[in-house]
Amino acid sequence: MAQPLVKKDDDRDDEAEYSPFLGIEKGAVLQEARVFNDPQLDARRCSQVITKLLYLLNQGESFTKVEATEVFFSVTKLFQSRDIGLRRMVYLMIKELSPSADEVIIVTSSLMKDMNSKTDMYRANAIRVLCRITDGTLLTQIERYLKQAIVDKNPVVASAALVSGIHILQTNPEIVKRWSNEVQEAVQSRAALVQFHALALLHQIRQNDRLAVSKLVTSLTRGSVRSPLAMCLLIRYTSQVIRESGSNSQTGDRPFYDFLEGCLRHKSEMVIFEAARAITELSGVTSRELTPAITVLQLFLSSSKPVLRFAAVRTLNKVAMTHPMAVTNCNIDMESLISDQNRSIATLAITTLLKTGNESSVDRLMKQITNFMSDIADEFKIVVVEAIRSLCLKFPLKYRALMNFLSNILREEGGFEYKKAIVDSIVILIRDIPDAKESGLLHLCEFIEDCEFTYLSTQILHFLGIEGPKTSDPSKYIRYIYNRVHLENATVRASAVSTLAKFGAVVDSLKPRIFVLLRRCLFDSDDEVRDRATLYLNTLGGDGSVVETEKDVKDFLFGSLDIPLVNLETSLKNYEPSEEPFDINSVPKEVKSQPLTEKKAPGKKPTGLGAPPSGPPSTADAYERLLSSIPEFENFGKLFKSSAPVELTEAETEYAVNVVKHIFDRHVVFQYNCTNTIPEQLLENVSVIVDASDAEEFTEVLSKSLRSLPYDSPGQTFLAFEKPEGLPAVGKFSNILKFIVKEVDTTTGEAEDDGVEDEYQLEDLEVVAADYILKVGVSNFRNEWDNIGPDCERVDEYGLGSRESLSEAVNAVINLLGMQPCEGSEVVPPNSRSHTCLLSGVFIGGVNVLVRLSFGIDGPKEVAMKLAVRSEDESVSDAIHEIVASG
Amino acid sequence: IPLPISAFFFPRTLQRRRYYFIMSLPYTESCPSIKNILILDSEGKRMAIKYYSDDWPTNSAKEAFEKAVFTNTQKTNARIEEIAMFESNIVVYKFAQDLHFFVTGGEDENELILATVLQGFFDAVGILLRGNVDQKEALENLDLILLCLDEIVDGGIVLETDANVIAGKVASGSMDAGASLSEQTFTQAFASAKELTRSLLK
Secondary structure: OOHHHHOOOOOHHHHHHHOOOOOOOHHHHHHHHHHHHOOOOOHHHHHHHHHHHHHHHHOOOOOOHHHHHHHHHHHHHHHHOOOHHHHHHHHHHHHHHOOOHHHHHHHHHHHHHHHOOOOHHHHHHHHHHHHHHOOHHHHHHHHHHHHHHHOOOOHHHHHHHHHHHHHHHHHOHHHHHHHHHHHHHHHOOOOHHHHHHHHHHHHHHHOOOHHHHHHHHHHHHHOOOOOHHHHHHHHHHHHHHHHHHOOOOOOOOOOOHHHHHHHOOOOOHHHHHHHHHHHHOOOOOOHHHHHHHHHHHHHHHOOOOHHHHHHHHHHHHHHHHHOHHHHHHHHHHHHHHHHOOOHHHHHHHHHHHHHHOOHHHHHHHHHHHHHHHOOOOHHHHHHHHHHHHHHHHHOHHHHHHHHHHHHHHHHOOOOHHHHHHHHHHHHHHHHHOHHHHHHHHHHHHHHHHOOOOHHHHHHHHHHHHHHHHHOOOOHHHHHHHHHHHHHOOHHHHHHHHHHHHHHHHHOHHHHHHHHHHHHHHOOOOOHHHHHHHHHHHHHHOOOOOOOOOHHHHHHHHHOOOOOOHHHHHHHHHHOOOOOOOOOHHHOOOOOOOOHHHHHHOOOOOOOHHHOOOOOOOOHHHHHHHHHHOOHHHHHHOOOOEEOOOEEOOOOOOOEEEEEEEEEOOOEEEEEEEEEEOOOOEEEEEEEEEEEEEEOOOOEEEEEEOEEEEOEOOOEEEEEEEEOOOOOOOOEEEEEEEEEEEEEEEOOOOEEOOOOEEEEEEOOOEEEOHHHHEEEOOOOOHHHHHHHHOHHHOEEEEEEEEEOOOHHHHHHHHHHHHOOEEOOOOOOOOOOOOEEEEEEEEEEOOOEEEEEEEEEEEEOOOEEEEEEEEEEOOHHHHHHHHHHHHHO | OOOOOEOOOOOHHHHHHHHHHHHOOOHHHOOOOEEEEEEEOOOOOEEEEEEOOOOOOOHHHHHHHHHHHHHHHOOOOOOOOEEEEEOOEEEEEEEEOOEEEEEEEEOOOOHHHHHHHHHHHHHHHHHHOOOOOOHHHHHHOHHHHHHHHHHHEEOOEEOOOOHHHHHHHHHHHOHHHHHHHHOOOHHHHHHHHHHHHHHHHO
16 A cells, blocks of 8 residues: 555656545535544644645645635634644644634634744744734734734744734735834844834824825845845835935935945845846936846846846836837847847847847847747737837848848748737838838738738738729739638628729729629628729729719728627617618717727727828827717817817726816816726716806806616717817816616616616816917927917016926916917926926917017025017917916 | 916816826736646646636636646756746746646746745655655655645745745644655555555445
8 A cells, every 4th residue: 555655756657646635525524624623743744634635735736615604613622732734734723714703702812822822833823823813903902912922032033923914905005004113123133034024014104194105215225134035125115215316416416326336236135136126227327327227137147047137138128118228238248148048038138138229229129029029928029010010110221131031930830919010010110101112011011911810911911902093003903802802701891892993993994803703702702892892893883884083982992981880780680671671871970989998098099000090090080080970069160179088987986987177168068087987886877067157257058868787898988068269268067977887687688677866076177278278389389479479469467486406397278378489488498496397388269379478596496487478369378377377 | 567476276187197007006016926826747638726816717717827828838848946927827837757847927927036945846746755746656645745835825825935944844744744755665555556456446
């Protein structure tokens, strides 16, 4: 029976049989756990059973409530045993079971006894267990012991108490805050880890008190913190203090920089790296400050430890985004990392080099990368492709080499995401670099000759249809496109037909040939392909019918569908076949998810193929289209300005609401973007009730509620107000979200029939004068200023009181006025005592306004400002002064 | 001409924004934290695991993470601490025979701190298993390994990184283990193995 155990490892095939847990089963182990109740405890046996229970939990097995309670109660019996090993396992088991409050009471007295035991091991562990499972009420009872333990001479006990303190601080901060003195004493401990834990806790206790944190850092950076981990903490806290103290030092020397720089010479690599990283992340770091940090990181690049190389190259990669010049010194070390065994390191090295490389090194780099690409995973390849795309945009002259590289890797094996990244990059290069267009399109054509991804084929065909006809020789693309009709699946065939039609519509000389090809498509086996061919032949006049006017055809072929596809789909599903044809105008145009989603994922805007070829429309266009699709707003005239969304709820509340203010000449429309974040609820008849008693000049004229607001799909409700024509009326509005809430069964997704009316208080909203000024820049401020002339000039001086810095004051005024800073004058050079800022904009009613602001610091941080306004209308100049005076 | 100076000028929006800045604490002000520690066998199955973060709330999420980590590192020969990134986490790892050790931290964590934890854990297990760091030995001493996990990190906070201290804490706690560490004779080992097998057959 014991035979296998004395066997040597060489017999690996039977390995599984060695496992003491082979065939282990929960029911049987729970039965075994009855030994815990034996009057004569067998400590060894009990330990083994606990190990088995822990093994089961570790494997993902879970105990029912009843099972857990039963095990817990029998485990508590084991406190009778004096066996230290068993006690350790009991502690572990109790933590894993995380007993409920009424169960905790059973073990409290046993654990408290252990906390006062003579054995340090018992004390340390009992503290950790008790603090883990206890709730606030018990804490006051044991607080005295914990305070003592913090300053205990045994480091294990002290650490146990301190770490428990860090955990408890999250739930019962008021109790832990009373331990400040003891924790402070522990910071001076000679034991490395006690110092680390004490420092972490002390900082967390004081984290909301800037002054206290600053004092802590000041005293510790002078003293001797021994533990490397504690040093890392101190470096983090120091960076925090530096960040919060701002750049108000007059001498230009950064406080505590010397400390950080000193840490670069620490004996522990962990500390050196933490300090180097902290320096690279200082806001507005100068190259003089960066140099020593870059030097140590460069040394790490050639370390034998992969972790060090990775850490260094990752940090340098980040630095390269903001200070590419500072990293160029490391380029040689970086290039040798391209062949690093660890592919993460190699990829980071490549992308860093792509960021720091200059135009002359591009060709050499590309050669190295070509060798490297074949043996890395797709996810890394995507990173490289993206880096190459931005490099190409940086050096457009090098497009040939980079485009060649992209087309080469496009031909090699790869998954969908990787291929999509390459295609997207080529599309972007075609769009942004006119010279690259023809060769790029041909590369794409070659790619679809042998492309296994239907999505990419259709997207490329669509893109070809738009860009191809505009090239010097459109005919050469036809062959590639028509080949699709022969060789591909129905989806691709159908898009190829559409693409052919686009060529036919734009290039007259090709029309007869296109007609021949389209006619052949009439015999396709697929309905959609045949239908499209018929339709296009008809619209283009290929079947001899009367041709529609040129413009209509092009609108039809190239215009974008201004109806959300989802809406069209529902309408089509609801349409019942009858004499009356389906009317596309009956489809609602309200967009369900608008800017809200856009805001949620910044930087994830559609690029490449996903985006419309003319580049994504600006938000202003999107708003304008949205508003014009709502008939009630039709007679409001032209939209003057839409504000940025203003949040009316805190982040992570039940309902997220923000509002966009749309200003018209005589009206203001509030667009409330609402999101319901509760899966169990469906909201109906959602509207916002506004109290405009603090906005006397506004009269509510219209409210458009939202019929339903399901979970996580944003919707909009609108409110329109009338206001005096052309005047910048201001006011404050209080908002209440009103709706009927229905419970939703999340398993079936069905809502209950009965709902309850409910309200939700939103934050107030203000219409301010800046909402009436459009940011419009002028190319030559001086000329414009002279052109307008001094006829309607208004000049006045203002004291702005004590400000943190000149640049803060400048920004405050710019934000207040909502105007466009000109000629980079919004940037205040550091340490300057005076500054002139130029602003331009268009006031409601279409009046151009120019503003010249002269700032000066007077005494300690007292800022004064001279405001000169020129416009074509006196009342507008006065209005600007009014805004500043009442700001 | 001297002009009047109006001294009230302080937009409210600005005050609010600064307040927000103080409230949002970036990672650099937080304590280093460990998200999980894993030991997987040569097929990627669990030997011993401990999660300290809520990033993987269900067992299947945990298993998916373990699978991804295992398959992506399988090809490497991590005799010394290696490193990789998965799902915005940094994973440091080291292999010994048929055992794979992993320590995971957030993407902004200091990589060297994670490596120090891994090293401490790996070496402590080595001491406790008397140099025989393999699957069989680890399973037979699973209790020691679980205690070892308990002594190295508490709720994500690093408790101790020195392998000798960790192993010492685990061993000193258990008299039996202490004995088995130093001078357990063959007969004793045989007897305890027999006993273990018997208890399993019951």
